[in-house]
Amino acid sequence: MPLLELKNVHSAYGNVRALKGISLHVEAGEIVTLLGANGAGKSTTLRSISGLTPVSDGDILFEGKSLKRVKAEHIVRQGIAHVPEGRRIFAGLTVKENIMIGTSGRGHLPRRQMDAEVEEMFEIFPDLKRLTGALGWSLSGGQQQMLAVARGLMSRPKLLLLDEPSLGLAPIIVQQLFATIRNIRSHGTTVLLVEQNANMALSVADRGYVLATGNLIVEGTPVQLQDNEEVKAAYLGGGK
Numbered sequence: 001m002p003l004l005e006l007k008n009v010h011s012a013y014g015n016v017r018a019l020k021g022i023s024l025h026v027e028a029g030e031i032v033t034l035l036g037a038n039g040a041g042k043s044t045t046l047r048s049i050s051g052l053t054p055v056s057d058g059d060i061l062f063e064g065k066s067l068k069r070v071k072a073e074h075i076v077r078q079g080i081a082h083v084p085e086g087r088r089i090f091a092g093l094t095v096k097e098n099i100m101i102g103t104s105g106r107g108h109l110p111r112r113q114m115d116a117e118v119e120e121m122f123e124i125f126p127d128l129k130r131l132t133g134a135l136g137w138s139l140s141g142g143q144q145q146m147l148a149v150a151r152g153l154m155s156r157p158k159l160l161l162l163d164e165p166s167l168g169l170a171p172i173i174v175q176q177l178f179a180t181i182r183n184i185r186s187h188g189t190t191v192l193l194v195e196q197n198a199n200m201a202l203s204v205a206d207r208g209y210v211l212a213t214g215n216l217i218v219e220g221t222p223v224q225l226q227d228n229e230e231v232k233a234a235y236l237g238g239g240k
C-alpha cells in the first residue's frame with residue numbers, strides 16, 4: 001500500500017478548475033517531486049492533500065484511509081506536515097520558539113522532551129543552532145526557509161509536503177537546502193516536493209511527476225524525465 005495515493009483528484013476555485021483528475025502515489029521512504037510551470041496546479045495538489053483546498057471529485061488516501069472529509073488540523077495529526085511557499089515564520093518570535101510551535105498539534109510535551117527534540121532539529125540544521133535566540137525577522141531568506149522546514153518536522157510527520165523551498169534563495173543556499181532534504185529522508189520522513197527548480201529537484205528525487213494546467217502529463221524516474229524531450233524543452237532549460 002502506498003503511503004499516499006491520489007485517485008482522479010479534481011479541485012476548483014470557483015470557476016477555475018485547478019486540478020482535472022490527478023492520480024499519483026508516494027511510497028514510504030521516497031522523495032517524489034512535482035514539477036510544472038506557474039499555475040499548473042502544484043500548490044493546489046499539496047493544499048488538497050493537507051485539507052486546505054477541498055477535493056470536489058476523486059479521493060486522497062493516506063495509509064489507505066480517505067482524507068477527503070478530514071479537517072486540516074486532523075490531517076496534521078495523522079502525520080502530514082505542509083510547509084507552504086513563502087516561509088511564514090513568526091517574525092517576533094525567536095528561532096527556538098518558532099521551532100517549538102511546530103509541536104502545537106501534539107498536545108503538551110514535557111520540557112525535557114521538547115528540548116531534546118529542538119536539539120534534534122539543530123543537528124539537522126546546524127545554522128539554526130547558533131541563531132537559537134535570534135528573532136524571526138532578523139534571519140536571511142535561507143535561514144527562514146530552514147526554520148519553516150524545521151517547524152514542519154516538529155509535528156513528527158510521516159509525510160512532509162514542501163512547496164517551492166528554493167524560491168528566492170541564492171544557489172549555494174539551495175544546495176544546502178537540498179542536502180538537508182536528503183538528510184530529512186534519511187531520518188525516515190517521506191517527502192513530496194514541489195519545485196520550479198526542476199534540475200535540483202530531480203537531483204534529490206526518486207521519482208517525479210510533471211503537471212500542466214491541472215493534468216499530469218509525464219511520470220518517471222529522474223533519468224526518464226531528464227531524457228523526455230517535452231520535459232527538457234519546458235522545464236529543464238533546453239531540449240534539442
Ligand SMILES: Nc1ncnc2c1ncn2[C@@H]1O[C@H](COP(=O)(O)OP(=O)(O)OP(=O)(O)O)[C@@H](O)[C@H]1O
Nearest residue numbers: 013016017018036037038039040041042043044045
Ligand atoms: N485562491 C485562488 N483563487 C482562484 N484561483 C486560484 C487560487 N489559487 C490558485 N488559483 C488558480 O489555480 C490554478 C493552479 O494554481 P496553483 O497555485 O496550484 O499552481 P502552481 O503550479 O502551484 O503555480 P505557482 O508555481 O505559480 O504557485 C491557477 O490557474 C491559479 O491561477
